[in-house]
């Protein structure tokens with residue numbers, strides 16, 4: 001990637017300052033932010049140490065803040081001891097045990113409410129049950145559950161006894177589950193008979209059985225939650241019903257205090273090559289990051305009802321469902337099912353009925369719901385909402401504006417939060433009481449986060465709108481510690497590119513004249529058209545800005561003259577035209593993009609399709625699209641494809 005040709009041609013100049021009412025009440029105002037930034041600049045270790053002492057309850061205080069001895073395998077607060085579950089639950093019991101911790105809604109419409117006292121009791125009972133099964137500190141436990149309170153209870157129970165959980169998303173197949181169980185060497189699997197999703201029952205126990213039967217010799221026991229009531233086969237001697245396991249257990253369980261560097265969890269994420277990586281997070285540093293960013297970015301207060309829609313199978317569900325908000329003593333919402341059941345108003349109906357004040361979701365969900373039109377949200381009272389967040393991919397300005405105007409009624413700040421499984425917590429994001437937002441930009445790094453954009457040789461890119469590698473210059477407490485069982489891969493993936501000088505996120509980004517960060521996409525998603533680097537997201541944003549377009553995905557294909565040609569897959573709002581009408585619309589869209597971004601960005605091919613290929617987590621499968629655009633044989637694993645029948649259409653045969 002050359003610094004001269006990685007140009008950004010996205011032009012977005014709308015800017016929204018936080019309103020006076022919000023500024024007045026915000027946890028972090030301009031003065032507080034300046035003080036924090038100055039502190040972090042002056043003495044980064046002292047900055048984090050102060051926060052770690054203030055925010056976390058330590059069983060044994062740490063004396064050393066940051067150990068760079070084995071850099072880039074950094075260690076934070078290493079001689080301190082604490083327990084994550086203690087910090088999420090016990091610390092609240094003296095002052096607000098009766099506050100609601102979890103408001104749960106199942107897809108079929110059942111609901112539950114757990115106070116902090118009740119949640120603490122359930123976590124202790126399960127923790128005692130796990131101990132009775134012989135699980136102890138350092139043992140790995142794989143959790144394969146629907147989005148029900150017991151998923152959080154299981155995570156917290158592991159944390160309570162020092163066991164290392166690895167949550168596997170319930171939408172993953174038995175095959176993926178097996179790989180993860182094998183890689184962790186788990187002794188125990190916690191699962192459920194099933195869960196409700198999209199009006200169907202997802203049979204988790206059956207998948208877990210299949211996975212374990214396929215060479216998972218380390219698994220000694222399986223704990224099974226009854227959720228759907230569907231019959232399941234229980235293997236005598238190995239399987240226990242959750243309800244039986246906890247039946248006689250006391251609701252108190254002394255926490256096992258662990259060193260701050262003790263792994264809290266492993267979470268698998270896919271890389272550009274090879275098998276999924278087991279990202280290992282620490283106890284102290286991770287929890288600090290999750291808690292602080294929850295308070296800073298979501299401005300959470302006692303009377304807030306916080307709904308992060310992510311499944312606990314993803315890092316977002318770890319940091320902003322299970323750990324951050326509970327450490328902060330907030331009330332969280334958990335919803336089991338799909339946003340489309342019984343209709344596309346489910347999210348808005350939950351926000352209305354449960355009084356959600358802070359809502360955090362992904363651009364893919366926002367776009368899908370936007371596609372259904374404004375009438376659906378209009379049927380719900382969304383006036384309790386005061387803050388909206390987004391995460392997971394660059395959000396196109398059109399979706400951002402719709403979110404702000406239609407969902408937020410124009411009054412809620414929108415925080416576009418950039419981070420990764422590996423960063424553990426939000427890194428670049430507006431602070432809602434300080435930062436003016438711009439649609440499509442994640443704005444500025446949080447205090448203590450030294451993000452930068454560098455060129456091929458690691459020199460900072462200073463020209464405005466020139467793209468480069470997004471890097472983090474200094475370690476931060478919630479950073480991943482290693483890849484489980486493969487530290488070399490950790491070093492190669494995140495540190496080798498610039499000789500260990502800084503963390504390489506694998507994203508490209510540029511900064512505008514205000515220093516705001518704009519994520520252009522993954523490095524391997526960057527197109528090079530006639531010597532100009534183009535972020536795929538920019539072309540997609542342009543397409544989505546067209547009134548007929550609901551969603552777009554852009555990939556490159558080799559082109560004789562220009563190096564790479566732009567190939568766009570487009571999902572329309574409403575019906576997909578055929579024949580001459582389709583050709584005319586395609587031409588119109590090509591001209592539109594040229595008009596929006598410049599001729600260089602005009603897509604060479606546009607394929608109209610009813611859907612984009614997505615993983616069950618909602619990520620567009622770009623490599624698959626790239627293969628199709630290039631007319632190559634599909635070599636990717638399509639087993640995670642939500643809708644396999646889409647392949648013919650994408651090839652232009654449907």
Ligand code: WT7
Nearest residue numbers: 316391392393394416417418419420421507519
């Ligand atoms: C990648 C990390 C961390 C939560 C969910 C995804 C992309 C994430 C944003 C954002 C633009 C974003 C990046 C990043 N990404 N947030 N606000 N704007 N891109 O976690 O699966 O680890 O993916 O998601 O490309 O590297 P993940």
